[in-house]
Amino acid sequence: MKVKSSIKSGAEYLCTKLGDVVTAIQQVAVVKGLAMWEVERNIGAGIKRRLIVSERKLIALAAMPA
DSSP states (O other), rough: OOOSSSTTTEEEEEETTTTTTEEEEEEEEEEETEEEEEEEEEEEEEEEEEEEEEEGGEEGGGSSOO
16 A cells, blocks of 8 residues: 655655665555655665665755755
């Protein structure tokens, strides 16, 4: 089941859980009414790690102050 979300696949977001920039891959589940997203984070030298976080933990980079 999909939930209407402002998160876009392929866009970059700041993940407050990790404190790092991640790329949203796809919505994978709904837990207690919140969309859960699979995100990918670059660790370094081509190493990427995927994990699942709540859409509440993702902040659009454009919305952040400079």
